[in-house]
Amino acid sequence: MNTDVLIIGAGLMGSSIALQLAMRGCKCAVIDKASPGRHASGANAGGLRLLNRDPAEIPLSLEAAKMWHEIESLVDSDCDSRFTGQLRVAENKSDMAKLEERASMVRAMGYQHEEIIGKKELYQLVPALAPHCVGGLLCRQDGYGRPYHAVTAFRRKAESLGVTFQSATEAYTIEQEGKDWKVKTSQGTFNSSIVVNCAGAWSGKIAGMLNESVPLTPKALMLMVTERLPHFVDPVMGAASRKLSFKQMQNGTLIIGGALVAKLDFKKEKTDLDWNQLAESAKTVLHFFPQLQEVRIVRAWAGIEAYMPDNLPVISASQKANNFYHAFGFSAHGFQLSPVIGRIMSQLILDGHSELPIEPFHINRF
Amino acid sequence: MFKQLPNDQLEMVDILLNGEKIQVPLGTNVAAMTLSQGQRYTRTTSLSGSKRAPFCMMGVCYECLMVIDGIANQRSCVTYVKQGMQIETQQGVGSLPEGAHHE
Amino acid sequence: MNDHYQLLIIGGGPAGLAAATTASGQGISCALLDEQPAPGGQIYRSIESVPDTRAQTLGTEYLRGKTLAAAFRESDVEYYPETRVWSLNNGREIGITHKSQSKIITADQILVASGAIERPMPFSGWTLPGVMQAGAGQILFKAAGVIPSDGVVLAGSGPLLLLLAWQYLQLGVDIKVILDVTPLSNHLFALPKLPRALLAHHYLTKGLVYQRDLSRAGVKTKIGASNLQAAGDDLLKSVNYRHLGREHTIETDLLLTHFGVIPHIWLTQSAGCKHQWDNSQQCWRPRHDEWGNTSIEGILVAGDGAGINGARSAEHAGRIAGLQALFELGILTESERNKQAKNDQKWMKADRHIRPFLEAYFAIPQSMLATTDNETIICRCEEITAGQIREAVETGHGGSNDVKYITRCGMGACQGRQCANSVAHIVADAGGEAVSESSHYRGRPPVAPLTLKQLASLTKENRQ
Ligand SMILES: Cc1cc2nc3c(=O)[nH]c(=O)nc-3n(C[C@H](O)[C@H](O)[C@H](O)COP(=O)(O)OP(=O)(O)OC[C@H]3O[C@@H](n4cnc5c(N)ncnc54)[C@H](O)[C@@H]3O)c2cc1C
């Protein structure tokens, strides 16, 4: 098969990049060894979080937030997104000091999106919260979406513009012949002028095919979801000094997580849940919401994600070969960034540079 | 729809079914007791509001969810009656217990 | 309860009870865990507490459970009733909740004897109150002495339907009609398997006796009934069906249906044991060898959870798996194991002669497995219809799991137990492939209910 751009990985990144390239008239094919959204992009917690981003990511994340607020105009679906805010709760003075320090750092950089709220406003916002908390850090424009719905919407829109998606197609080897790339896959060879590596946790393997080494660690992150409950909390909740990521979805279920890592056999793609960590997480949830004691957990699972040592993604051209690009290593916060990554990568590929500051994400930093 | 055969070997207990005081044999599962009291459904769904009743009676279908002693979403087919138990038909997702109060 | 056992048995039906009795007196640490309050499993439910007069109406097969349960009570195996196993992994760690306290325990050998569930079979109106599974009717009687008060319509296919009809007859329940949806063509397909079935003729004779008693009592059976529909606005009012080319309606407030049983595979599935589609039994089951070994070392299966073979075979398989565990633990030599298993293997083989015939005779028609009535609800919890599933497949969500992600089908409270098979059938049908090639929902723990409080009780500070 011949194409202008071959994208390896049909997660959110691959789908978003394909969409933006197609919008600019490029012929693209996206291949996935499994199926679209099978990995991190379909299994994540759906948090749209600008709050508490690494300073380097703030400009990208701000732009992404804007895109999410108008996501329907991009992909013809609202991806079931809701903008109820994200909140980090302080339980005592030292928590509050920590959050205030963060808020002033962000303000000093010239941004206004993270604001400190006091006790009164905290309980107006979350009346169901246990009574001991003292305040919080809030980003009102944040929220959440439905991950698999988002991947599907990006894919469908891209397909409508001529992009082809091929499941069960695993890239095995990559070779450059003249200027063009030959990618051998489980479903035959693809010829392409440009290749983009969006293989998520497997991106290190793809980069390795060019002898480009990257310090990527695949990790399996755990989540739990409960039965449907009556609506009782709006913002997505985190805590200043505890591992917590907690939200009530549109359908009433709760999604509970927060950097809980499962055992992973990466070769076999087999994850083993660590119930002791999930138990700690359940305890944290009950600490903030004791009324949830009798709530039933319906499912727990782990999704495989690419982590970089500095928890920042790689968004750059390859250093080893021309016409080869990378977008991976989102270290558990790529869902929110996905729309803007498509835009950045299409600019990088077609214009040679992006309007957004992406130097911190260059592959040559390692 | 159903009736319970008499069994004098069993001790009777008082329970409240939707606010009404009745006597039933200790240890009967709540779903069986509810059905034999002539109640035809045990919950309504949260999506369409349609009525549902126990389906499998072995704990796998989750159709028999009721509010038992104030706690919603209990599978009545694997919960057994005790003296003083309060049992209510569940409406939709039910309600959560009150959170702790702050000033 | 210890943190570690040499042998752990999950399930207290005939398979689990027989395995436990086999492991008793061998000087090993062994425990049996079961969700029910007393031993017996599905078939022998409440066997220790049912009043004698009632037990008689359930038939001689039921009474057999008394001996099994009594032998188990005599054994030195630790017994934990009302104990839910909510997870099992390939490292032989299991998560359990007993008396609201959760615990992770490990074992050298784990026997999963989790039995079967009734095959959920969607048809128009099957979610109406008043429509229940036949096994549910049986449990109501066994566990609580509760029987239909205003008559009942029985519908479906399979030996359990006939058994329940006969049991109700003994109890004087008004059976309005039995709608046997087994297609007449099945009789032809099953015929070649009849000679072998005759080797286990007691099953056939029993069936014939039930049928004779029912027809003598004037109970009507409509063989080859089709187009089964439950009707009513919000509660069941009547049942519609087609028979001999004509449409019929019968008023009733209770319809009990049965479409065979399928293995309870959620534990073996979440452990990652390999499973396969069984064409003859129309269900998935864990792959296992003649000793009950699954694809994961130290995880064994026996009884209906390993594939449907009925209560007698479950008992034999339980003993065989018990012997295998003792062999693996170094208590028995290979030749001792082989010698002690001979009898059970012989009887099990004989008992299974009937299966190919039964399976062919009671095979559910494809038109019911993958219903084309797009209005029918498939996922009872999330109220997802067959039409929505087909639409998802048409828009590129090619497997059960993709359909689940996009529609929430199978994501509700029952964790997909009621719709997994139907979704696989419909997805396969819509995608033009065989169901054996299609995918099953991925196994996601907890496989039994677990509350946040129960999970939190695992943490160090909350451990008792
Ligand atoms: C449990 C969990 C919770 C998370 N929560 C959040 C959150 O709340 N908010 C947030 O912003 N982010 C969150 N994330 C992070 C976010 O999900 C990821 O950063 C993002 O989805 C990454 O998308 P991707 O397309 O790079 O990777 P993926 O979705 O993993 O896609 C990579 C694809 O490449 C394919 N592939 C791999 N190798 C090959 C090959 N050789 N040939 C062909 N195809 C190949 C894979 O099959 C896969 O589908 C979470 C992640 C996890 C795991």
Ligand SMILES: Cc1cc2nc3c(=O)[nH]c(=O)nc-3n(C[C@H](O)[C@H](O)[C@H](O)COP(=O)(O)OP(=O)(O)OC[C@H]3O[C@@H](n4cnc5c(N)ncnc54)[C@H](O)[C@@H]3O)c2cc1C
């Ligand atoms: C509702 C129903 C009624 C039946 N009635 C009859 C009948 O009358 N006659 C007949 O011949 N056959 C009947 N069968 C078929 C029956 O499955 C077998 O004949 C026989 O019971 C199989 O024995 P078993 O030991 O394999 O499993 P079962 O008898 O099913 O025992 C399995 C046990 O495992 C327990 N269990 C399962 N999962 C867990 C878990 N996660 N944690 C803790 N415990 C668990 C269950 O509570 C159960 O007690 C019935 C089946 C069903 C589903």
Ligand code: FES
């Ligand atoms: S009736 Fe099925 S879970 Fe109670």
